[in-house]
Amino acid sequence: MLAIDGSTVTATLAEYAAGTDFESLPAHIRERAKLVILDELASGYFGAACPAGRLAARYVAGQSAAGEALVLRTGHRTSAEFAALANGTAGHADEIDGAHVVGGHPGATLVHAAAAMAQSRRSSGADLINAVVLGYDVGTRLIDACGGTFRLKDTFHLHADFLHAVGAAAACARLLGLDARGIANAMALATFRANGLCALFRENDHISKAFCNGQYASAGVGAALMAKAGLEGVADVIGERHGLLDAWGTDDGRERAVQGLGTAFGISGGNFKFLRAGYPIHAATEAALAIMHEHDRDHEAVRSVLVGMPANARRVVDGRAMHNICLQDMLAVALLHDGIRLSESYFPGVESDPAFARIRERITLRTDPDLQREQPNGRGAVVTIAFADGTTATRRVDHPRGHSLRGEPTWADLAGKWRDALPGTGTDAWVSSAASLEAAGDVAPFLELFGADAPLS
Structure with a gap:
């Protein structure tokens, strides 16, 4: 025994x-x-x-x-x-x-x-x-x-x-x-x-x-x-x-x-x-939408989107075949529809929208050195959006909504x-x-x- x-x-x-x-x-x-x-x-x-x-x-x-x-x-x-x-x-x-x-x-x-x-x-x-x-x-x-x-x-x-x-x-x-x-x-x-x-x-x-x-x-x-x-x-x-x-x-x-x-x-x-998305996508989406709302812009004004995150988080969501764990796919949806609604399924329908393809190709994902140093296993993101009029805006979110380090x-x-x-x-x-x-x-x-x-x- x-x-x-x-x-x-x-x-x-x-x-x-x-x-x-x-x-x-x-x-x-x-x-x-x-x-x-x-x-x-x-x-x-x-x-x-x-x-x-x-x-x-x-x-x-x-x-x-x-x-x-x-x-x-x-x-x-x-x-x-x-x-x-x-x-x-x-x-x-x-x-x-x-x-x-x-x-x-x-x-x-x-x-x-x-x-x-x-x-x-x-x-x-x-x-x-x-x-x-x-x-x-x-x-x-x-x-x-x-x-x-x-x-x-x-x-x-x-x-x-x-x-x-x-x-x-x-x-x-x-x-x-x-x-x-x-x-x-x-x-x-x-x-x-x-x-x-x-x-x-x-x-x-x-x-x-x-x-x-x-x-x-x-x-x-x-x-x-x-x-x-x-x-x-x-x-x-x-x-x-x-x-x-x-x-x-x-x-x-x-x-x-x-x-x-x-x-x-x-x-x-x-x-x-x-959000209905892999967790490393949440902070980036929150940051990007905050920029868009603060500057009162829509997706047509976006020239480029640069997303920085820790390397481990980046590997989870960078260019994935599964749409809901792919940052480029889900962030493009969020910018196109002003959010990712829980009650809606966007794929495969959104893929036939030319605006989706245009936004998606403007999104670049990289490893952010500050986040990599400060939270190598974290879920934060830094987003910089360049607009067609030549202005840019940056927003950093360390912990997305719902994260245990952000509050109950x-x-x-x-x-x-x-x-x-x-x-x-x-x-x-x-x-x-x-x-x-x-x-x-x-x-x-x-x-x-x-x-x-x-x-x-």
């Missing part, structure tokens, strides 16, 4: 996980978690109507599984594991879900894994909040202990979000009431079930990129259920020889994986999106986001129910608010 040695990295995380509860969470962390849960569930509802979300829902509908958890926006019920797969995929189907300061999209994995498990167990709202906070604590620490998103990509060719499967396993195991040994087993089992090569970013559409988050959510749910059934894993899968940190960790990875547990909460670094979003902010994205949907009920989620003795009625709307076909 797997033994827990409190001196190991895995044991430290597992024992911490087993002792977490809602009552011990600071008030501001509880509130942030509720905002995150609302935003990620709404992102899943939104993405369920997108190609990746529809395909994932169609796939799980074809599987024979107990109807214990909801597939968002379909009314279909399936196992917690399959629901997490479909909902996690839908959650990242169209770049509207949250990001994080360590990089990636933890919520699409962590929230949908925990929600599916909580619904299947009829867990309380307080327990769901605690599980989501725990999942962020584990997943984001492991990515940080491996040097962050870009080190995992550049050195090992790995999509860092796969480590959120380990966080999801811890969160789901906590919802199942497993002890530290069981949680350690679940984390070990999750490492066998999740991985992702960064070749996925070369796809033309946003299918594999979304599916990975669903796969990681499903892996976390499945690993927790396997641990509950008695399956075991190596005692210290994180710190063991040939374990996670031995494979990918930094020299100080063991310390980074556990430091600040219970005081520095990973969910604090969560970033909210208010409010319930009104998220209500406005989802009213814009999903007009005619019961978003006010989502907001009011999420705001009092800790009072729910059973999360199922809350999750049912995100139920049937679209057919599976």
Whole structure:
């Protein structure tokens, strides 16, 4: 039987996980978690109507599984594991879900894994909040202990979000009431079930990129259920020889994986999106539109647009085949339409507009030396627009709207986001129910608010 040695990295995380509860969470962390849960569930509802979300829902509908958890926006019920797969995929189907300061999209994995498990167990709202906070604590620490998103990509060719499967396993195991040994087993089992090569970013559409988050959510749910059934894993899968940190960790990875547990909460670094675009595009769009409004110009007056950002951010969005993670495509849309509206899909229709092509070819992206020095892994941008009359204007945005370093979003902010994205949907009920989620003795009625709307076909 797997033994827990409190001196190991895995044991430290597992024992911490087993002792977490809602009552011990600071008030501001509880509130942030509720905002995150609302935003990620709404992102899943939104993405369920997108190609990746529809395909994932169609796939799980074809599987024979107990109807214990909801597939968002379909009314279909399936196992917690399959629901997490479909909902996690839908959650990242169209770049509207949250990001994080360590990089990636933890919520699409962590929230949908925990929600599916909580619904299947009829867990309380307080327990769901605690599980989501725990999942962020584990997943984001492991990515940080491996040097962050870009080190995992550049050195090992790995999509860092796969480590959120380990966080999801811890969160789901906590919802199942497993002890530290069981949680350690679940984390070990999750490492066998999740991985992702960064070749996925070369796809033309946003299918594999979304599916990975669903796969990681499903892996976390499945690993927790396997641990509950008695399956075991190596005692210290994180710190063991040939374990996670031995494979990918930094020299100080063991310390980074556990430091600040219970005081520095990973969910604090969560970033909210208010545009349907890859996160490095947001600051540039905000800066460019501020210039246009301040100078009262329209797109016809633009002669050139120079965008500077840190090198890592630039690589994510420079000339990408996927429109919604391509800065040139999305900034051209923003300048042409005076913004990127959440309720509108611009591609492929906008590509036939000659004005779009003219604006796009005037956009140049470069590495900004100041941002590179000051925030090499940041999401800031400096935009300079030259106008046809010979004047120029520059605007720098260090942190786009919704970034954790810019300030906490409010319930009104998220209500406005989802009213814009999903007009005619019961978003006010989502907001009011999420705001009092800790009072729910059973999360199922809350999750049912995100139920049937679209057919599976």
